[in-house]
Amino acid sequence: MNIINLDHISANPLLPEVQEAMIKAIQGNYGNPSSQHKMGEQASEAIEQARESLARLINCRAPKEIVFGSCGTESVNHAIKGIALAHSDKGKHIVSSNIEHNAVIRSLRRLKMMGFQVTSIPVDNHGRVNPDHVAKAIREDTILVTIMHSNNEVGTVQPIEEISKITRERNVLFHTDGVDSVGVVPIDVQELGVDALSFASNPFYGPTGVGGLYVRAGVKLWPLLEGGAQENNKRAGTENLIGIIGMGVAAELAKRDMDSRISHLKNLRTKLIQELPDHIDEYLINGDPEHCLPNLVSLSIKYIEGESVVLMLDDDNIEVSTRSACASGSLRASHVLLSTGLGFAEAQGTLVITFGVDNTEKDIAQFLAALKKTVKTLRAYSPLYNK
Amino acid sequence: MNIINLDHISANPLLPEVQEAMIKAIQGNYGNPSSQHKMGEQASEAIEQARESLARLINCRAPKEIVFGSCGTESVNHAIKGIALAHSDKGKHIVSSNIEHNAVIRSLRRLKMMGFQVTSIPVDNHGRVNPDHVAKAIREDTILVTIMHSNNEVGTVQPIEEISKITRERNVLFHTDGVDSVGVVPIDVQELGVDALSFASNPFYGPTGVGGLYVRAGVKLWPLLEGGAQENNKRAGTENLIGIIGMGVAAELAKRDMDSRISHLKNLRTKLIQELPDHIDEYLINGDPEHCLPNLVSLSIKYIEGESVVLMLDDDNIEVSTRSACASGSLRASHVLLSTGLGFAEAQGTLVITFGVDNTEKDIAQFLAALKKTVKTLRAYSPLYNK
Numbered sequence: 001m002n003i004i005n006l007d008h009i010s011a012n013p014l015l016p017e018v019q020e021a022m023i024k025a026i027q028g029n030y031g032n033p034s035s036q037h038k039m040g041e042q043a044s045e046a047i048e049q050a051r052e053s054l055a056r057l058i059n060c061r062a063p064k065e066i067v068f069g070s071c072g073t074e075s076v077n078h079a080i081k082g083i084a085l086a087h088s089d090k091g092k093h094i095v096s097s098n099i100e101h102n103a104v105i106r107s108l109r110r111l112k113m114m115g116f117q118v119t120s121i122p123v124d125n126h127g128r129v130n131p132d133h134v135a136k137a138i139r140e141d142t143i144l145v146t147i148m149h150s151n152n153e154v155g156t157v158q159p160i161e162e163i164s165k166i167t168r169e170r171n172v173l174f175h176t177d178g179v180d181s182v183g184v185v186p187i188d189v190q191e192l193g194v195d196a197l198s199f200a201s202n203p204f205y206g207p208t209g210v211g212g213l214y215v216r217a218g219v220k221l222w223p224l225l226e227g228g229a230q231e232n233n234k235r236a237g238t239e240n241l242i243g244i245i246g247m248g249v250a251a252e253l254a255k256r257d258m259d260s261r262i263s264h265l266k267n268l269r270t271k272l273i274q275e276l277p278d279h280i281d282e283y284l285i286n287g288d289p290e291h292c293l294p295n296l297v298s299l300s301i302k303y304i305e306g307e308s309v310v311l312m313l314d315d316d317n318i319e320v321s322t323r324s325a326c327a328s329g330s331l332r333a334s335h336v337l338l339s340t341g342l343g344f345a346e347a348q349g350t351l352v353i354t355f356g357v358d359n360t361e362k363d364i365a366q367f368l369a370a371l372k373k374t375v376k377t378l379r380a381y382s383p384l385y386n387k
Numbered sequence: 388m389n390i391i392n393l394d395h396i397s398a399n400p401l402l403p404e405v406q407e408a409m410i411k412a413i414q415g416n417y418g419n420p421s422s423q424h425k426m427g428e429q430a431s432e433a434i435e436q437a438r439e440s441l442a443r444l445i446n447c448r449a450p451k452e453i454v455f456g457s458c459g460t461e462s463v464n465h466a467i468k469g470i471a472l473a474h475s476d477k478g479k480h481i482v483s484s485n486i487e488h489n490a491v492i493r494s495l496r497r498l499k500m501m502g503f504q505v506t507s508i509p510v511d512n513h514g515r516v517n518p519d520h521v522a523k524a525i526r527e528d529t530i531l532v533t534i535m536h537s538n539n540e541v542g543t544v545q546p547i548e549e550i551s552k553i554t555r556e557r558n559v560l561f562h563t564d565g566v567d568s569v570g571v572v573p574i575d576v577q578e579l580g581v582d583a584l585s586f587a588s589n590p591f592y593g594p595t596g597v598g599g600l601y602v603r604a605g606v607k608l609w610p611l612l613e614g615g616a617q618e619n620n621k622r623a624g625t626e627n628l629i630g631i632i633g634m635g636v637a638a639e640l641a642k643r644d645m646d647s648r649i650s651h652l653k654n655l656r657t658k659l660i661q662e663l664p665d666h667i668d669e670y671l672i673n674g675d676p677e678h679c680l681p682n683l684v685s686l687s688i689k690y691i692e693g694e695s696v697v698l699m700l701d702d703d704n705i706e707v708s709t710r711s712a713c714a715s716g717s718l719r720a721s722h723v724l725l726s727t728g729l730g731f732a733e734a735q736g737t738l739v740i741t742f743g744v745d746n747t748e749k750d751i752a753q754f755l756a757a758l759k760k761t762v763k764t765l766r767a768y769s770p771l772y773n774k
Contacts, residue, residue: 002607002611003425003426004495005426005654007418007419007422007424007426010418010419010422011417011418011419011422011426011430011619012422013416013583014413014416019413019414021415022629023410023413023620025716026401026406026409026410026413026594027406029400029401030398031394031397031398031706032394032397032398032595034397034696034706035394035398035706035708036395036694036698036701037394037697037698037700037706037707038390038701038703038704039390039392039394039398039706040397040398043398067563069457069626070456070457070458070596070624070627071612071625071627072459072614072624072625073613073614073615073623073624074457074612074624076614077611077612077613077623101614102613102614102615102623103612103613103614103615103623103624104614105614106613106623107613107614108471108616108687109613110609110613176589198589200625202625207413207627208625208626208627208628209457209596209597209625209626209627209628209629209631210596224464224611224612225461225464225611226460226464226490226493226494226497227457227460227463227464227488227489227490227491227492227493227494228460228489236460236464236489236490236493237457237458237459237460237490238458238459238460238587238595239595239596240457240458240594240595240596240597240627240630241595241596242409242594242595242596242629242630243596243627243629243630244596248526277482286562291455304400305421310423310424311423311424313424313634313696314423314424314425317425319422319425319426320424321422321423321424322423354648374690378627379717
């Protein structure tokens with residue numbers, strides 16, 4: 001069965017080199033990185049090598065600023081809860097935005113139950129935060145700003161550097177959820193000026209079940225997982241060695257191939273957007289035309305439901321999604337789309353199409369043909385369209 | 388290089404069937420279990436199959452009582468912090484023991500910083516908790532008892548069923564850290580009567596980076612990782628699919644081969660203990676001779692340091708450890724050994740020898756010969772011995 005994957009944001013395939021490294025690690029039966037004997041040393045070296053690869057990918061000052069964990073969600077929870085709880089003596093106010101991932105939203109909701117206050121900043125129609133709004137939201141008791149680097153539903157990239165100028169000036173820590181950016185677009189934590197940045201391995205073709213958190217040296221945070229002394233005492237638990245090895249190789253490749261990948265993805269994105277009018281009408285492209293991920297198109301098709309399109313395209317072996325996989329299955333309209341000013345009906349008719357290095361122009365052509373057929377069929381049953 | 392692994396508690400090798408399943412999963416490039424299309428469904432089915440294997444291994448009432456996570460440490464943090472924070476309106480007192488793993492100790496330390504109180508119960512010379520002491524420690528405001536199933540340094544198995552009779556009668560929740568027991572000795576959560584049980588995959592020859600938590604249906608706890616709706620809303624984050632598949636296969640094999648493995652391990656343990664007097668003198672075997680893990684011998688050798696033995700045996704390609712890998716590198720004497728009444732010097736001279744299915748009687752013979760030589764060499768330089 002030949003499946004066309006246009007839902008890379010849910011699951012990227014593992015690159016052959018990543019597969020190879022992981023299989024070698026499985027067959028190699030490494031020891032425990034914390035052990036003091038040879039078997040342990042080999043494992044420990046493999047982890048430090050991966051840490052160096054990640055440090056190069058995001059340009060840390062030192063590899064030890066990277067804390068490996070089990071997923072982007074863990075990193076986000078670790079950063080937000082960990083920084084908030086470690087600094088609660090200074091204040092209990094946090095600034096965030098209206099279009100964050102659920103990992104951010106639910107971490108903040110938990111902190112609110114523990115006495116913290118959160119100011120959530122609106123975005124414009126393109127899904128962008130205005131840095132002036134961040135400046136205005138910061139109070140005397142603000143200890144943390146958390147605003148995502150890129151949005152996983154509309155692809156908008158935020159003005160992180162401009163925001164970090166404000167947070168530095170105001171002496172407030174700044175975390176950015178970089179899960180859909182790290183390894184996809186160039187990320188330089190020193191240029192961005194952030195104090196913490198969350199990432200996951202799968203967006204750059206590494207395995208799921210492994211991610212990490214950049215924490216600038218000197219920034220205090222309470223560990224989420226406590227026990228052993230792993231990860232410089234910042235994250236206890238025996239490491240996912242096979243996953244970390246896979247992520248390290250994926251990071252090397254992401255750095256090496258970044259430019260060519262972006263150019264390939266942009267080409268597919270442009271082709272899709274340019275040819276859409278020949279296949280369907282009455283739709284919107286969401287997000288920011290200038291500040292956007294190269295691998296994502298958010299498309300709101302009027303008078304039909306996105307969920308129905310996903311299921312019908314699945315019958316044609318074409319995989320797309322309506323929103324982030326973490327939230328799929330929920331029938332509520334996306335908070336991200338509503339925040340950009342989209343109406344409820346338009347939000348329900350939204351598809352998120354995400355490309356990967358394995359996609360070709362032919363995939364786009366097949367998708368467009370299938371979409372045309374699907375939209376026609378669904379609209380034939382749509383009472384709104386027939387009016 | 389032929390290495391004799393007598394440090395299985397730090398790192399168990401992956402069984403061939405587990406390797407095969409993981410390699411197949413890597414090459415299969417599954418989707419995201421939360422996606423609504425075919426690729427997602429395959430992944431979701433693989434996870435639910437693993438959940439059923441784990442449920443059979445520990446005899447849950449329903450597979451959904453199992454929450455997958457990234458390691459034993461995560462499960463322990465999740466259970467202890469999650470139950471405590473979800474029940475803090477009822478009380479803020481927790482009962483634990485003096486010989487817990489650092490994941491338990493540090494989770495409790497964190498809760499103390501948040502206003503909780505902890506009563507830690509002593510153990511006898513065999514490392515065993517007296518259930519009467521638990522009964523006496525429970526107060527009106529006690530919300531949780533957390534006592535490990537088996538100890539990772541001395542191998543003592545606790546009277547969990549007797550303790551759970553008390554916690555049930557007193558209406559207090561009971562978590563047990565079963566990381567070194569699940570998949571190693573028979574565990575039946577219904578017979579044990581516990582409300583939560585932590586486990587990891589590696590002790591039964593599954594990969595590191597994956598573990599789980601049994602939470603009896605109806606028991607409330609705050610998720611440690613929040614975001615998406617994964618794991619029945621108990622643990623957010625895209626799943627470590629490859630690891631979970633590996634753990635599922637390992638669980639099936641552990642259940643199937645439990646009896647023969649235990650008989651093999653007991654045989655090696657008996658051989659080691661019986662033949663020790665022919666190789667060294669002035670030593671102690673720690674732990675409980677009756678209630679003990681079949682795969683662990685804790686040996687305190689007088690007048691020398693365990694760390695030196697580990698390093699010298701490593702030169703002979705024999706791997707043992709002085710304590711749990713999570714705590715290795717620390718020069719402090721083990722809190723577990725001191726709690727059983729061992730003196731500081733004896734604690735420093737302790738080796739933890741842990742067997743696996745791959746060990747043979749020949750390994751034991753080689754270890755004994757190397758140990759004899761090592762002890763002789765080290766004691767030649769020991770001022771205490773030469774007195």
